[in-house]
Amino acid sequence: MEDRLTKVFAALADPTRRDMVARLAAADATVNELAEPYDVSVQAVSKHIRVLEDAGLVRRSRVAQRRPVHLEAEVFDLLTAWIERYRRQVEARYARLDALLAEEMTTPATDEETA
Amino acid sequence: MEDRLTKVFAALADPTRRDMVARLAAADATVNELAEPYDVSVQAVSKHIRVLEDAGLVRRSRVAQRRPVHLEAEVFDLLTAWIERYRRQVEARYARLDALLAEEMTTPATDEETA
DNA sequence: CGCTCATTCAACCGCACGGTTGAACGAGGA
């Protein structure tokens, strides 16, 4: 089985799929409804939904003969968590650098940069 | 020219590249340093860095004959902005739904669901 | 039951991607 984050990022790497997510954020929709604005076959859209589903971004239920697609909001937490980790790490780095530079200011500047 | 977000998501869809980002969050590194832990050629790693660079995730400078790779923290904002937009939208939907259900409770339940 | 409509499965196609190897390039050090 493949890594979850990989699937999520790969799923969102396609503009059509991102647009679907955008529309599904507003309201659930069926495959045909989703396919309407795009200039591709319904089968292609069905495949896109499958990719989103495998990534856990979306869930397919069943209402009569329709299969409405529902956006699964939890993955956003997964993405945010991944991003925030590194954002914080980088910020911490800059904070340390700032501190170092500030200290440098007070000392006679021993000419040792980028050590 | 291609969409920025597409490039960013595509770049992060590869586990090796995500790992590189993780390591670069801690400290800048050269191509050879980055390549060391992985069981692939240096050229392959150089290609990965190019993809990250094209996505604006990373910047290559030049220090003597080395070309240290530096993580560009701003893209995280781009990603966060994209995610938060839809998270909020979905939350608003649920809030409306909750309100609707709450109202439903107080009225005689006219049996009109999923309208 | 039999038709119909929404959706998915199957097979195929072109292309981009991640990988390789071999050669070129460019900045220092001897």
Add this chain to the structure above:
DNA sequence: TCCTCGTTCAACCGTGCGGTTGAATGAGCG
């Protein structure tokens, strides 16, 4: 200057992906 080391360029290869068309599936209605 010449050699070396770090890195990138170029060409190639197999696989996966987004697209297509055509057929199958499955629920509801007449």
